[in-house]
Amino acid sequence: MGAKAAIVGAGHTRFGALDAGPRALLRNAVDAAFASVDRGAERSVVDEAYLASLGFGGWQIGNSAAVLAEELGQPGLPTTHIENACASGGFAIRAAVAALGSGAADLVLVAGVEKMTDVPSGRRRYWLGVSGDTEWERLAGLTFAGVYGLIASRYLSDHRVGPEALAEVAVKNHENGALNPNAHFRKVLRSDQVLRAPRVADPLGLYDCCPVSDGAAALLLARADLARRFTDTPVYLEGLGAGSDHLAVQERPELTRFVASRRAAEAAFRAADVDRGRISFLEVHDCFTIAELLALEDLGYAAPGEAAEITLSGATRRTGRLPVNPDGGLKAKGHPIGATGVSQAYEVFLQLRGAAGARQVPGATRALTHNVGGAGATATVTIFAAG
Amino acid sequence: MRSEGAAKGLVAALDRAAALPPGNPSVVVLAEMPSRGSLPSEVTGNDPRPDGAVAFWFGEGGGTLPLSLALAGDAPTGLAAAALIHRAHSGRSPGPRWVGDWGPLQGTTAGTSVSVARTLEGSLAAVSEGAYVPRPRYVENLPSRWRFMAEECPACGTTTFPARGRCRRCGGSEGLLSRRLPRDDALVIAATVIGPGGQPTEFDPQVASLGPYEVVLAELARGQRVTLQVADAAPGSIRIGDRVDTLLRRLYPQEGEWRYGRKAVPRRSPAPGRT
Numbered sequence: 001m002g003a004k005a006a007i008v009g010a011g012h013t014r015f016g017a018l019d020a021g022p023r024a025l026l027r028n029a030v031d032a033a034f035a036s037v038d039r040g041a042e043r044s045v046v047d048e049a050y051l052a053s054l055g056f057g058g059w060q061i062g063n064s065a066a067v068l069a070e071e072l073g074q075p076g077l078p079t080t081h082i083e084n085a086c087a088s089g090g091f092a093i094r095a096a097v098a099a100l101g102s103g104a105a106d107l108v109l110v111a112g113v114e115k116m117t118d119v120p121s122g123r124r125r126y127w128l129g130v131s132g133d134t135e136w137e138r139l140a141g142l143t144f145a146g147v148y149g150l151i152a153s154r155y156l157s158d159h160r161v162g163p164e165a166l167a168e169v170a171v172k173n174h175e176n177g178a179l180n181p182n183a184h185f186r187k188v189l190r191s192d193q194v195l196r197a198p199r200v201a202d203p204l205g206l207y208d209c210c211p212v213s214d215g216a217a218a219l220l221l222a223r224a225d226l227a228r229r230f231t232d233t234p235v236y237l238e239g240l241g242a243g244s245d246h247l248a249v250q251e252r253p254e255l256t257r258f259v260a261s262r263r264a265a266e267a268a269f270r271a272a273d274v275d276r277g278r279i280s281f282l283e284v285h286d287c288f289t290i291a292e293l294l295a296l297e298d299l300g301y302a303a304p305g306e307a308a309e310i311t312l313s314g315a316t317r318r319t320g321r322l323p324v325n326p327d328g329g330l331k332a333k334g335h336p337i338g339a340t341g342v343s344q345a346y347e348v349f350l351q352l353r354g355a356a357g358a359r360q361v362p363g364a365t366r367a368l369t370h371n372v373g374g375a376g377a378t379a380t381v382t383i384f385a386a387g
Numbered sequence: 388m389r390s391e392g393a394a395k396g397l398v399a400a401l402d403r404a405a406a407l408p409p410g411n412p413s414v415v416v417l418a419e420m421p422s423r424g425s426l427p428s429e430v431t432g433n434d435p436r437p438d439g440a441v442a443f444w445f446g447e448g449g450g451t452l453p454l455s456l457a458l459a460g461d462a463p464t465g466l467a468a469a470a471l472i473h474r475a476h477s478g479r480s481p482g483p484r485w486v487g488d489w490g491p492l493q494g495t496t497a498g499t500s501v502s503v504a505r506t507l508e509g510s511l512a513a514v515s516e517g518a519y520v521p522r523p524r525y526v527e528n529l530p531s532r533w534r535f536m537a538e539e540c541p542a543c544g545t546t547t548f549p550a551r552g553r554c555r556r557c558g559g560s561e562g563l564l565s566r567r568l569p570r571d572d573a574l575v576i577a578a579t580v581i582g583p584g585g586q587p588t589e590f591d592p593q594v595a596s597l598g599p600y601e602v603v604l605a606e607l608a609r610g611q612r613v614t615l616q617v618a619d620a621a622p623g624s625i626r627i628g629d630r631v632d633t634l635l636r637r638l639y640p641q642e643g644e645w646r647y648g649r650k651a652v653p654r655r656s657p658a659p660g661r662t
Contacts, residue, residue: 122591125587125588126588135524140616141590141593141616142602149581150614153577154576154577200581201585202580202623204579250604250614253610255577
């Protein structure tokens with residue numbers, strides 16, 4: 001099946017604890033996306049805009065999409081806010097592709113933003129728990145760290161693996177993040193530091209968790225047949241899939257597989273009609289180290305329990321046979337919630353055009369992004385190919 | 388020296404306080420007790436008192452665990468209760484350690500100085516903004532939350548928990564049968580210990596006074612699971628594969644009242660045929 005859409009421009013702010021507010025972050029990411037279009041693009045030719053954001057902190061929970069149109073400099077543009085927690089970005093891209101595929105739009109702006117450090121730490125923890133099941137999980141005292149802690153406890157027990165495999169995910173992603181100038185954390189970690197860190201939700205410690213970050217990312221998506229008007233090297237979206245699952249983990253028959261991710265992956269691979277072996281690298285949703293192991297299994301790159309072994313073997317390092325999260329992942333790059341799914345596609349745009357600098361995956365021609373909402377309640381998988 | 392008399396005095400003080408007119412400022416008094424000691428069962432029981440009365444709970448983990456006592460009520464009540472706890476333990480080592488987010492010393496009762504924790508209203512303000520479980524939804528779920536009521540679908544035989552008036556499998560909503568899932572002998576499927584900073588804000592006062600807590604996912608019956616906080620056991624002592632019982636306990640205060648739900652506790656006596 002031919003691709004319906006292509007990325008023709010992409011922009012990204014630094015991720016981290018930043019002075020800039022959400023408007024400035026959006027403006028900077030959108031400006032950078034336009035600046036990256038090889039042959040240029042007029043802002044006035046954008047037909048539609050989608051904003052991915054949770055609304056963390058409460059700065060503008062309702063109608064925030066209008067802010068995106070303003071910061072684009074095109075108030076009046078049809079614009080929509082997409083919220084699926086941490087998977088907002090992936091679902092915003094999906095909405096953009098639907099708009100392009102339907103013929104309703106030729107050029108669409110997708111931007112994701114989160115400003116998480118404006119609010120004091122107590123309120124931050126409050127907001128970190130708003131996307132999980134409130135009636136049962138939150139009432140029992142869980143935020144996402146706790147839910148992933150439950151999942152990790154089961155994974156380690158089922159497969160008789162130690163926490164070293166979790167620590168290796170953090171070590172590997174920090175190594176990659178150190179090479180990414182936009183990353184929140186640019187320091188390398190040793191395995192023993194991860195294992196000895198204070199526990200947040202046992203078996204997950206502080207360094208098993210992604211940071212609370214500010215940041216934004218933006219993409220310009222064009223109809224595939226028009227993409228070369230903007231650049232000679234568009235990055236095509238070959239296949240998209242999405243899925244969902246019971247909101248509360250207690251209602252799922254299995255803890256250590258995300259049905260939403262599996263369904264999304266199956267649909268994406270079916271649409272793209274490529275084998276898993278032809279994907280050069282993966283950008284997966286490693287909000288906690290355990291999530292990267294689950295992702296490898298849910299995406300069909302490892303049998304249940306095998307992701308730990310594959311990770312410990314070094315295969316997922318940037319120089320390994322299956323590089324995973326060359327940009328540092330959520331773990332080291334940071335996780336400004338609404339921006340994350342868009343940021344993953346930004347990394348793919350750089351990598352597939354050979355523009356990722358020190359962290360370039362040599363010879364990358366195809367890539368997959370995997371964006372998860374919360375503890376697997378929603379997910380998207382997208383497969384991209386170099387033009 | 389600690390005595391039955393002091394403990395009974397505490398009960399009497401609480402009863403007197405319950406009769407005070409409403410409108411007194413509310414306080415929460417938190418004290419970490421060195422042991423369960425000789426407090427009588429009417430103090431250590433976990434039955435909530437009627438509205439307007441003092442409600443409190445006390446750990447039941449046995450003499451070796453750090454136990455905690457929390458009292459909530461109006462200011463005179465809290466002061467009276469704290470003074471009695473203090474007096475019951477005076478001269479003993481270790482005595483109670485007053486914990487929590489203490490405000491300035493607010494008064495004395497029975498000749499003994501005590502500190503008073505921040506007001507209940509203060510802690511409510513921190514948790515009532517934005518997303519949370521509103522009272523009507525909390526109340527709607529009480530049959531499932533307190534009694535583990537599920538619904539069995541007559542059409543396909545599937546049991547749905549928590550009950551939502553609709554079969555999880557076939558979507559049927561006609562003639563659903565109420566079924567009570569077992570409250571005890573649940574199998575622990577997954578377990579985590581929430582360290583300081585890993586808790587939702589509404590649990591901040593609990594973490595400040597009691598420290599880390601454990602949360603488990605437990606299977607009540609085949610395929611029917613529930614997420615429960617652990618009580619009366621050292622965090623981390625309940626493991627995957629263990630069996631737990633459940634008891635109705637306090638969760639946290641919201642909208643001016645305590646929310647209650649079940650918590651997992653160590654199995655009180657082994658079930659026949661199990662090891």
